Amino acid sequence: MASHAIEVKNLYKIFGPRGEDYVKLVEKGMGKAELNEKHGHVLGLQDINISMPGGCITVVMGLSGSGKSTLIRHINRLIDPTAGEVLYDGVDVCKMNENDLRSFRRHKTAMVFQKFALLPHRTVLENTIYGLEIQGIDRRESEKRALGWIDRVGLQGFEKHYPNQLSGGMQQRVGLARALTNDADILLMDEAYSALDPLIRVDMQSVLLELQKELKKTVVFITHDLDEALRLGDKIAILRDGHVVQQGTGQEIVLSPADDYITAFVQEVNRGRVINVETIMRPLSGNPEGLSLAAGTVLETAARTMTGAHISNAHVVDANGRPIGAIDLQMIISAMVTPVKHTDLQAA
Numbered sequence: 001m002a003s004h005a006i007e008v009k010n011l012y013k014i015f016g017p018r019g020e021d022y023v024k025l026v027e028k029g030m031g032k033a034e035l036n037e038k039h040g041h042v043l044g045l046q047d048i049n050i051s052m053p054g055g056c057i058t059v060v061m062g063l064s065g066s067g068k069s070t071l072i073r074h075i076n077r078l079i080d081p082t083a084g085e086v087l088y089d090g091v092d093v094c095k096m097n098e099n100d101l102r103s104f105r106r107h108k109t110a111m112v113f114q115k116f117a118l119l120p121h122r123t124v125l126e127n128t129i130y131g132l133e134i135q136g137i138d139r140r141e142s143e144k145r146a147l148g149w150i151d152r153v154g155l156q157g158f159e160k161h162y163p164n165q166l167s168g169g170m171q172q173r174v175g176l177a178r179a180l181t182n183d184a185d186i187l188l189m190d191e192a193y194s195a196l197d198p199l200i201r202v203d204m205q206s207v208l209l210e211l212q213k214e215l216k217k218t219v220v221f222i223t224h225d226l227d228e229a230l231r232l233g234d235k236i237a238i239l240r241d242g243h244v245v246q247q248g249t250g251q252e253i254v255l256s257p258a259d260d261y262i263t264a265f266v267q268e269v270n271r272g273r274v275i276n277v278e279t280i281m282r283p284l285s286g287n288p289e290g291l292s293l294a295a296g297t298v299l300e301t302a303a304r305t306m307t308g309a310h311i312s313n314a315h316v317v318d319a320n321g322r323p324i325g326a327i328d329l330q331m332i333i334s335a336m337v338t339p340v341k342h343t344d345l346q347a348a
């Protein structure tokens, strides 16, 4: 069975008329600044290798100009690569002929944009139905589907409203309903929530997570916000100057940042709300002691539960209630405190 995974392999994008000529130089170590200075070409992406598992949310994050948008646009080939492959279910999107590409874009991918991209003169229903209309789907069928999604994103009662009658969060819900209506396996979300107020943004993250539990789409979500990445990402890839600096789960990145760039990103993170008990537990030796904590419990909750019960030992149990490890308050507190960097000590 197809996994609906996306594999990005050895992907390069060098902007400029003769990008291909410079791949070798970049492979040999020429960086973005030098390529621009000496050859007037812009290094957009450099040797990107990311597996985006089917049915999971992969977050691509990085500062402005790091290559996030360039990368996501390769997935539906709005941008052609200079070298490399983007495989979907094993087929290279970069080698598809025009017909296959059109069909892939229309049926397999849907995009949600930061600026909503809603048509102002169309109602919520008409906006949601738009993609189906283009596909020539029967009006009654497409209306039924669109109304179902409008309902699922919490906009029932607003079907006849126009975009300018809706708040930003509601407009983004329309964007999401429209994207879901065409039943694509891949959902591409480019800074989709970045323009929203913080509370609405968290609200929209919850909507996505709730829907994803059931829909299991292959979501590629671009953001420059680490909290958002940690909340949404089953997997996170962090870009800098067009290359991947680190990829892994949020826990892996917060616990072992690959370099100073990532350390700076993760420094402000509330580790107690990100790291799970099973990430730091030690193997059981002997009978399970103290409180029982479910795997998936974050450290902050574990600490609160243990201190509330005046018990400093606990064991972690899996979904079947089987003990899988042991933990104590000291381990929890150590993991919650950001490690002091060597350079900080020297500066002190």
Ligand SMILES: Nc1ncnc2c1ncn2[C@@H]1O[C@H](COP(=O)(O)OP(=O)(O)OP(=O)(O)O)[C@@H](O)[C@H]1O
Binding pocket: 015, 016, 042, 043, 044, 062, 063, 064, 065, 066, 067, 068, 069, 070, 071, 224
């Ligand atoms: N069409 C283009 N021509 C030349 N250079 C480009 C083009 N598109 C992007 N770039 C350059 O490629 C690099 C990556 O840009 P990209 O827009 O992918 O970054 P980003 O991480 O999405 O940034 P932002 O968060 O600001 O959108 C930047 O240096 C950018 O200037």
